[in-house]
Amino acid sequence: MTAQWTKRTVLKFTPISLLLLLFPVAAATGLSTGLTYFTRRAYDTTETNKDHGDDDNSPSARQLRLPRNIEPLLYDLSIKTYLPNYVDFPPEKNLTFDGQVGISLRVLEPTKSIVLNAKNITVIPKKCELLLKDQKVLLKVGNFSKRSHLTNYYLLFQLCCLLRNIKIIYTGLISNTLFGLYQATYTDADGTVKIAAATHMEPTAARRMVPCLDEPSFKANWTVTVIHPKGTKAVSNGIETNGKGEVSGDWIISKFETTPRMSSYLLAVVVSEFDYIEGFTKTGVRFRIWSRPEAKNMTEYARDAGIRCLEFYENFFDIKFPLKKQDMVALPDFSFGAMENWGLITYRENRLLYDDRYYGPINKQLVALIVAHELAHQWFGNLVTLTWWDNLWLNEGFARLVEYIGTDEVNNKTIRMGDFFLPNVLAKALDADAVSSTHPLSFRIDKAAEVVEAFDKITYEKGASVVEMLRAVIGKKNFKQAVTQYLKKFSYRNAQASDLWNVFDKVVKDVSGPDGNVMKTTKFAPQWTTQLGFPLVTVKDFNGTSVKIAQTRYKANKGALEPEKYRHPKYGFKWDIPLWYQEGDNNCIKFAWLTREKPLYLHITNPNTSIVVNANRHGFYRQNYDADGWQKIIKQLKKNHKAYSARTRNAIIGDAFAAALIDELEYATVFKLLEYAKNEEEYLPWTETISGFYAILDFFGNEPESTSAKVFMMNILKPMYEKASMKYIADNYKNDSLFFEVNLQTSIIDAYCFLGARKCIKNYTDLFYKEVMKKCKDGDKASKCVRKCSSGERNATSRIRMSQRYYSIEELRSLQRNGAHAREYGAFNEQIERAEHKINWIKKHMRKLSDFFKKST
Template sequence: MGTGFYISKVVGIVGMIVGAGALATIIGLSVVYSQEKAKNDNNNNQVSPTSGGSTAKPPVTTPVPSNELWDKYRLPQTLVPDQYNVTLRPHLTPNATGVYIFEGDTTVEFQCVEATDLILIHSNKLDYKTLENKQWARLTAVNGAIAPSITSSRLQTVTQYLVLHLDGKLVKGQRYRLFMEFIGELSDDLGGFYRSEYFENGLKKVVATTQMQPTDARKAFPCFDEPAMKAIFHITLIHDEGTVALSNSEEKESSPMIIDGKALRKTVFKPTEKMSTYLLAFIVSEFGFINNTIDGVLIRIFARKPAIEAGQGDYALSKTGPILKFFETYYNSSYPLPKSDQIALPDFNAGAMENWGLITYRETALLYDEEYSSNSNKQRIATIIAHELAHMWFGNLVTLRWWNDLWLNEGFASYVEYLGAHEAEPDWNVKDLIVLSDVHRVFAVDALASSHPLSSKEEDIQKPAQISELFDAISYSKGASVLRMLSDFLTEDIFAKGLQTYLKEFQFGNAVYTDLWRHLQTAASGLELPGTVDTIMNTWVLQMGFPVVTINTATGAVSQQHFLLDPDSEVTVPSEFNYEWIVPMRWMKSVGGEQPLTWLDAKSKTFEAMKTTGNNWVLANLDVVGYYRVNYDDANWDRLLNTLSTTHTAIRVINRAQLVDDAFNLARAKIITTVRALDTTKYLSSEREYMPWESAISNLDFFYLMFDRSEVYGPMQDYLRKQVVPLFQHYKTITGNWNTIPTGHMDQYNEVNAISLACKTGHIECQNLATEWFKDWMVTDVNKIHPNLRSTVYCNAIAAGGAAEWDFAWGKFRNATIATEAEKLRTALSCTKQTWLLNRYLEYTLDPEMIRKQDATSTIIYIAGNVVGQPLAWDFMRSRWSYIFNQYGGGSFSFSNLINGVTERFSTEFELQQLRQFKADNSDVGFGSGTLAVDQSIERTIANMKWISENKANVLNWFVAAGKP
């Protein structure tokens, strides 16, 4: 699954959206999907099927013992499905009670592998009671054998089962067919079979669509809803005339039919390949499409008809073919399906979902309009398409056996998305950006004592909420980072070779992550390593965190230790590796250049080659291919800083970004001084490259979080304004006074940084520029602001303005027909300094007519990112938590993002007590996928308090001195 508000991570680079006095960039950590809240009502809700003409037994009222199979979250290994026949009819208009519903029936054919008189099949929020007078459940045996009768049934809502009791045992080795009819609500909760709405020419249109991952196929039809329970699916959709039906496989036939006098259409699809339930998709809409065929594969882009007609699907169509062909070569395997449909949905919680043959997207993740979409919007589309297409093999063709290995599925796609996007846009140099978007981003989470390992034990991941909690930055970004490291030390050729044999062995089946290690080990035969692939990678996969490697260039001594942002925090999770890693080190000397790969496979070792004399310096973790930070002795730090200030181009661009990021985080961990970290920014007045600037801005965001309410704020603004004005003037010059856009991909990003930071730090020329552009739009109703610059210009103009500017932007947001433009406006609306406007905006987040449910979480976080809005967002979240959790727990709210985002600025004893009280007050309500985020927020607040008390005076003095003209 691709990330949402990123959403997760954000796939691609998002421009810095900050106001003059507002907080810096908000980084969405994870994508948390369908959050299933526990039901306390009626664990034994009875439904009464009839079978073979017999009468159903009365409801069972005896309490169910907790050790029964139906009280366990994992299916018993007694029945294995082979194929399903599923027929669904979504109603795109509400019934007499105002509810949208869908009707369906399914026949699942399964084999009995262990004799049993019980059938457990997943079912959640499906209704069988209204069918009590019909034979809604029937069991028959294949090949004429006699099947037991269903004697009673019930819905076990906590574990989400339909429980069917039989009057005899199913026979081992025999095949059976279970037919069931059901009704479900086509709700707007963004999970299972759900409803998305939009307006076209003033008319409301309804889309019936799906999001099954991880555990919501059971909301669409009763099924064995575990990834290892692969089967073939025969899908039939009954839908209104004038609508288009889509599913994973090709359409087989479509014919008109009439039900209760209503003209309908019955569309039957060809059987799918053997696949997991979470990858199913079926959609009914009035969308249009464009198409192309490459080497026999039909590629189609679906979206709202006006979007298709405006050419917004053209970019995605043009890039899907090249990316698909790249992965065919990379995997040495033909695309397994005859078609690749991609569809942009108005309401979608994730960034995208890799349904096999029918990939679903947020509109912002698939649709591109040159007049409205920015450079970062285009990159987001390319990388997300690559992410989802990578899954067509890795995840879909070969599927991990259970969700505890989710990290490998999502981490792999999050790594190779950069390879696929590079193939589509080779001039972007996009592969380097994984360092900023994934490596550095996840370091911040993995450096907490409350982090967790990549791989969990299978028995520890049972409940839907536990599964949802895995969709976080660790699974996506750390997974991507360690796999990139693995590919580097094995070499890309060996990595690809092992991957190819892995896919060939397990195609159409399931695997565990160690199966991949085994194939990589075979491919790496003859390569000299300090251990097996399994031995090396276990140190990165089975324990949380990462090391800081310290190099003493006077002695050649190199050591490692577990890196913690708060060195005083207590790590309560034991590690069989004692927090020691087998570390591959790529490094160089200023005299002598790049050196051979060196392995640190102990707590400490001495490498004579790392000794230096004179002005010669050592730089380790070249291109940040390793998942670790690097510290040096003071003399080597001095030599590196001197090089930055005199000839910074002698150090690679990525490593300049690394030096800044490592230094600030080493200072947070009290390994080096904060003053030393701040010294790495002194050279920035001469820096013109994007990555070092982005690294510095990202790290200085923490200083804004800690000090934008204190006396440090003014001197900090003075210093940063002095550093950024040369960059601002550079872009003013090369763009002809802002009349053109830089040609380079990274340069376009850095122009946004220059304007954003210059305006944020109070550079009058920049602020006037932003407000004048915005006022011109208000007066002429013609938007002349380049799409790349709109986010930062909108934000700064709204921050400087009042109700008139806010209401103008709100009106444009409400009437926006381009999703990327609506996104820019929605974000910028959070930048106002008017408290009453921010409070009103917060209220809008709980009204789907104002803010779509998919956007509610990120909107609240954006508001919390504004120094004026943060306490408002905190009060809002606390006072509404029970409502938010219960009403939005079905998939539209990312609780982990919400809790982390709203509490990120906390740094006082009072805020810590409020946070602890919030945890205590809502223990009965729960936090779902945000449970870990609450503890992380408490840990982060304590660390922030200590950091301020230890650093405030020195930081203030440094900024005062450095900010002088």
């Protein structure tokens, strides 16, 4: 599943979208935000709070779990949807559905009851039957638990260990909660309100549409039939088996091929008036993109990217895609960025639609990344599935990493997605994992609320970053071979992290581990997945022939306590750390292990040369140096900053700001380091520079002292701003090979304006009037901005920021609804901790930094 992030929609690039390209939200969240759609979704917690609660009274995970005395083999599901304005039916049936499910079960232990998950559906008691060879036996429906969503179906006799079939008939509501089978409402081109029916099942919402064993370990085949009104079309996981469906009066009966064995959270149905475009992969997989008819001309890029990515994954994983078709649906109402339902991936509209007449290059990359992420899930998550939600990162962390590999392929490797990984994934993971209220990648789920809590930056970003570090240690060839063997071994089954590491151990034979013997991933990986946090690697004691390298845990608020169950990890917040290091201007990157047990004393060949660890930034840790070490690095940057790669400079700058943030480094040293920036022309180092500036300004807030801080920062940005050109951006924004350069210039201009440079703001204001205010009626989307433009121009800044408000009516409504519920489980403690850290920072640094900025400007 792709997490949902708030983002602006970029409009027409001729000329309005040029203006919007120059107004990213980087001013608030850092340079890399423009491309970042993940990892945290705007999760609609209204329903999840009702389901689970988020306090100590919520049911435990054990109370939620189903007994293991039966397992499902096949669901034969029939759903009839009552959508308004198509056919006549009794008023009380409006926005409801009728359901019938036959479940083939294997009885593993003798039992007199069958326990299923169900929620918000009404079972018809006299229609629940156990089907025996020559008779039907009525099942007694037991009490439903609102806390655990468990329903018992009782028998008068004991079932033995055989195959059995039950049939349940029921009804339910097509809800307005964006979970289960729900209403997707939109306005068509004629202004008519339409309602489609769509599903979202992850993590525990399949039970809202069908009584089932709604846990990921209960894999089964699904045969789906959808009965829907004339004038609509239905799609599901499998390919249709009866063409456009059988007509029965005012209804159409659409039948779909039985799915492979899969978990219930991957079940999907969409009933709508949507239209599609299609294509085929080289292996014959039919690929369709569904959307509102008026958006059909914006689906070609997603189709082409999807086909190419699917073909690439088949080769990369060495496993053929197991379905005959792959549908992707752009939904106007959707709770997340996207969902990887097998054979029927659902997307928020602005995560799938792209047209270069309306959207900018960042949106193009956004679509490619999300498509690549969801298609990666067809193997990592669908073919092989986590056993329980405590290892969710196996699904999401691997998919997050692989999406960057897939997107590189889609764009002919011109956009250097491996480098974009640093600001878009690694930096966010480090920030999220720096607080004490974080959690490990693999963790015991004790409360129901923690199932939802697992969908966060740790699971996605840290998961991907740790796996990328492992890939760098063992090599791409070993990594690919191990992943393929893992997927083949556990196809159509469930797996845990230990299963993955065991496969890696069997494959990797040519890499030395921390103890000097053949590396054991089973020993290395759990240190990074079962304890929270990450190390700060400090290089010190330059004595002429060696340096000492030691580790401590990096922690934003050193006095804050972790949750009790994470407070005393097996490894004591110590890690075996892979060190890639560089001496001076020698671009040969060397490797060593810093073990958990003791510091590393590293021999150096030149006492006057600098040492940089985490060269090329593959490790999931931060670096720091003593005063001598930093001075050597600063000297090298001033002498020839290109002696370090752009990735290495990204790490140096980001980690310097991070060390200063926790009082391990003086800010004066950080700013001394940035004196070289007048010669910096690469995107990656500037991402960390501008992000560091924004972090400081966030501490300063609107205090008068912020003025001198902004002037100081503008002086650092000025050389690059004077080189930046709006014409260059306009001429090259479609050129993928210049994507870094275009984004760099866009971000520099935006940051310079944000800091308050009058010339920059005047240029933007003039451009705004020329290209937006006077042409606000250009295009059907832009015309909606006229009233907002006219009423919003109070000052230069508001006129600039007004450009960020150009959304379609549907997009605005979705953003407002989801934004209102964008609270994360567990985020309250994190916000308290960050607030305390902010107060402490202000006490320690505000006056000192203010004096520094005044003297320096």
